[in-house]
Amino acid sequence: MIDAELIIIGAGPAGMAAATTAANEGATVLLFDEQPQAGGQIYRNVKNQSNRLDNKNYFGKDYLSGKKHVDALEHENIKIEYGATVWRIEDGRHVVWSKNGISKISSAKHILLATGAQERPVPFPGWTLPGVMTAGAAQILMKTSGLLPRDAILAGSGPLLYLIAVQMIDAGAPPKALVETQTFKKTLSAAKHLPNALFAANTLFKGLGFLRKIKEAKIKVAKIKRYTACSGFRAEESVDGSIEFSFDYRNVNHKIKTPLLLTHQGIVPSTHLSRASGISHRWNETQKAFQPITDLWGQSETPTIHVAGDGASIGGAETAQAAGRLTALNIVHHLGHLNKDERDKKAKADRSLFNRALSIRPLLDNLYAPLPEFLSPPNETIVCRCEEVTASEIRQSIAEGAAGHRQVKTSLRNGMGPCQGRMCDLTVRGILIDSGINPDAPRARTPIKPIKLGEIANLKIPPE
Amino acid sequence: MKIDSRFQARPKGNISLSIDGEIVFAHKGDTVATALLADSGNASRKTNKNSPRTPFCMMGVCFDCLVEINGSPNEQSCMIQVEEGMVVKRPKGLRNYEQK
Structure with missing residues (x-):
C-alpha cells in the first residue's frame, strides 16, 4: 500500500x-x-x-x-x-x-x-564557548522571533555573511565589526570566473549591492570596523561572560570584546x-x-x-x-x-534557468573558499563538539595508524555524539587530507537523528 | 552570576515558562532555545566534561542546545516551541550515581 x-x-x-x-x-x-x-x-x-x-x-x-x-x-x-x-x-x-x-x-x-x-563548521580554539554562534543561527533568531544581536562581530566569509550584515544594519543591530577571511589574492584568482558569472548578472549585482551597502553604513554610522584577509581566529571567555575574539590582520594580532561572535564560512x-x-x-x-x-x-x-x-x-x-x-x-x-517529450518540453525553461543560475557558482565558490585553518584547525581546537575531541587527538590517532573516518572514530568517539558527525566530519576529513589520506565519504546510519528506543519498539509495520 | 542576554531586549512576552525554577516570559513562536538566549547569556547546558555551551546552529544540526523539557532529557530546544507552563532545566554535566 x-x-x-x-x-x-x-x-x-x-x-x-x-x-x-x-x-x-x-x-x-x-x-x-x-x-x-x-x-x-x-x-x-x-x-x-x-x-x-x-x-x-x-x-x-x-x-x-x-x-x-x-x-x-x-x-x-x-x-x-x-x-x-x-x-x-x-x-x-x-x-x-x-x-x-x-x-x-x-x-x-x-x-x-x-x-x-x-553551515560549514568553522572550528577554531574557543568556538564552543557560550556567545559563539553561526551567523545563520542569528539570522534564524531574527526571522522567527525578532531577536536582534547586540554589538555582535561577524567573522568569516561567504555571500550569506554579507547578506546577514546588511539585514543586521537594516534591523538597527549593526555588527560592531566585520572580520573577513577573504584575501585579495583569492579575489584575483576568482576573477577569471567573472565572465561566466555574468550569465547570472542579477545575482552578481545583488551581491555587489550588499557590499556597497556595508560600505555606506560604515561611512555613515562610522561604527562598523572592517578587517579583511584575517586569520588565526581564537575566542576566549572574559570574566563578564563576553567573548574576547582575537585574530591576525596585517601581521598584527587584534583583540575585540563582544557579547556575540557570529561566524560563517559558506554552506x-x-x-x-x-x-x-x-x-x-x-x-x-x-x-x-x-x-x-x-x-x-x-x-x-x-x-x-x-x-x-x-x-x-x-x-x-x-x-x-x-x-x-x-x-x-x-x-x-x-x-x-x-510522456518523455512532454517532460522535455516543460523542462526547457527551467533547464536554462538552472544552468544560468549555476554559472555564478565557480566565482562564488572560489571567491569564498574556506580558509585552510578551518579545514584543518590548530591542535587545541575542539573538532567534535559533542564528544569534545580535539584536533591534536585526531592527529595523534592518524599518526598511530587510523587511516579513515571510521578508524579515527573507533579510537576517539568523534562523530558518535547526538549530531552524528554533522559538526565534525568535514574537519576530520580536512585533517586526514592534511596527513596524506584521501578518505571516502563517512558512513551515515539509521536513525540519522537520535530517536528514543521506545519509538522504534512501538513502530507498526504497515501491510504491503 | 546572571550574564546579560547577548541579544537586544524585546517587549515582555505573555507565555511563561520555568527555567531552572525561574519564571521567564517568551513570545508565541519562540523556540525554547530562543527563550533561553533572550533570557540570559549564560550557558544553557554543561557537557560531560563540564564545559559551558549555548545554542549554536538554531536549525537542529548541532545538538548543542540540548536541555530537559517537562522531565524529558536531551531535547533539542531549538526545534521545540515554547508552551505556557513548560518546565525547562539546563543539563549540568555528567550525572553521578546519587542523582536521579
Missing part, C-alpha cells in the same frame, strides 16, 4: 517547487519537514512574518517572495507533515519518520530528498539522509563538500531515490527551485503522468 505517489523530504525551495510541480501534473505528494512551517531556512517563518514583534521587513523582497511558494502548497494533491523528522529510508520506497514522539512508516513509488544545506549539502539511504556520493573539490551522485534530472543510481536543491549541490534558492521542478517533471514522467 502506498501513502502517496511521491514522498518529498524537506519543504525548502527545492521541496516546495517539486511538490507543486508534481501535484499540478496530477501526482499525489506527501511532504515532510522538521520545522512547524514550510519555507526551509531561507524562507524560514515567512508565512508568519506579519505577526512578528517588530513587524518590519529587513530581510528584503527576495525573502518575502518565499510566501507565494508556501501558499502554493495548499493543493488537493499535497499532504504535509510538519514537525516530522525522517530518520530512515528503506528500499528506496519507505520512509520512517518521527513526530511528537511517535514513529511511523510511509511508502511511495518515488522519494525526493530535498534536505537542503547546513554545505546536508547529506546524512542521502548517505544513509545507500546512494553513492562524491567529493566536490570546488565546493569542498560531499554530494550525492545523480543524473541531470536529480535521479540517483537507485531509480526511486531523487535529490534536488542544495542537498544535491550548493546553488542557492533560485537554482534549487529550478532543480526541484526539473526533478518533479522527471518523476511524474516515470509515474506515467507525462
Whole structure:
C-alpha cells in the first residue's frame, strides 16, 4: 500500500517547487519537514512574518517572495507533515519518520530528498564557548522571533555573511565589526570566473549591492570596523561572560570584546539522509563538500531515490527551485503522468534557468573558499563538539595508524555524539587530507537523528 | 552570576515558562532555545566534561542546545516551541550515581 505517489523530504525551495510541480501534473505528494512551517531556512517563518514583534521587513523582497511558494502548497494533491523528522529510508520506497514522539512508516513509488544545506563548521580554539554562534543561527533568531544581536562581530566569509550584515544594519543591530577571511589574492584568482558569472548578472549585482551597502553604513554610522584577509581566529571567555575574539590582520594580532561572535564560512549539502539511504556520493573539490551522485534530472543510481536543491549541490534558492521542478517533471514522467517529450518540453525553461543560475557558482565558490585553518584547525581546537575531541587527538590517532573516518572514530568517539558527525566530519576529513589520506565519504546510519528506543519498539509495520 | 542576554531586549512576552525554577516570559513562536538566549547569556547546558555551551546552529544540526523539557532529557530546544507552563532545566554535566 502506498501513502502517496511521491514522498518529498524537506519543504525548502527545492521541496516546495517539486511538490507543486508534481501535484499540478496530477501526482499525489506527501511532504515532510522538521520545522512547524514550510519555507526551509531561507524562507524560514515567512508565512508568519506579519505577526512578528517588530513587524518590519529587513530581510528584503527576495525573502518575502518565499510566501507565494508556501501558499502554493495548499493543493488537493499535497499532504504535509510538519514537525516530522525522517530518520530512515528503506528500499528506496519507505520512509520512517518521527513526530511528537511517535514513529511511523510511509511508502511511495518515488522519494525526493530535498534536505537542503547546513553551515560549514568553522572550528577554531574557543568556538564552543557560550556567545559563539553561526551567523545563520542569528539570522534564524531574527526571522522567527525578532531577536536582534547586540554589538555582535561577524567573522568569516561567504555571500550569506554579507547578506546577514546588511539585514543586521537594516534591523538597527549593526555588527560592531566585520572580520573577513577573504584575501585579495583569492579575489584575483576568482576573477577569471567573472565572465561566466555574468550569465547570472542579477545575482552578481545583488551581491555587489550588499557590499556597497556595508560600505555606506560604515561611512555613515562610522561604527562598523572592517578587517579583511584575517586569520588565526581564537575566542576566549572574559570574566563578564563576553567573548574576547582575537585574530591576525596585517601581521598584527587584534583583540575585540563582544557579547556575540557570529561566524560563517559558506554552506554545505546536508547529506546524512542521502548517505544513509545507500546512494553513492562524491567529493566536490570546488565546493569542498560531499554530494550525492545523480543524473541531470536529480535521479540517483537507485531509480526511486531523487535529490534536488542544495542537498544535491550548493546553488542557492533560485537554482534549487529550478532543480526541484526539473526533478518533479522527471518523476511524474516515470509515474506515467507525462510522456518523455512532454517532460522535455516543460523542462526547457527551467533547464536554462538552472544552468544560468549555476554559472555564478565557480566565482562564488572560489571567491569564498574556506580558509585552510578551518579545514584543518590548530591542535587545541575542539573538532567534535559533542564528544569534545580535539584536533591534536585526531592527529595523534592518524599518526598511530587510523587511516579513515571510521578508524579515527573507533579510537576517539568523534562523530558518535547526538549530531552524528554533522559538526565534525568535514574537519576530520580536512585533517586526514592534511596527513596524506584521501578518505571516502563517512558512513551515515539509521536513525540519522537520535530517536528514543521506545519509538522504534512501538513502530507498526504497515501491510504491503 | 546572571550574564546579560547577548541579544537586544524585546517587549515582555505573555507565555511563561520555568527555567531552572525561574519564571521567564517568551513570545508565541519562540523556540525554547530562543527563550533561553533572550533570557540570559549564560550557558544553557554543561557537557560531560563540564564545559559551558549555548545554542549554536538554531536549525537542529548541532545538538548543542540540548536541555530537559517537562522531565524529558536531551531535547533539542531549538526545534521545540515554547508552551505556557513548560518546565525547562539546563543539563549540568555528567550525572553521578546519587542523582536521579
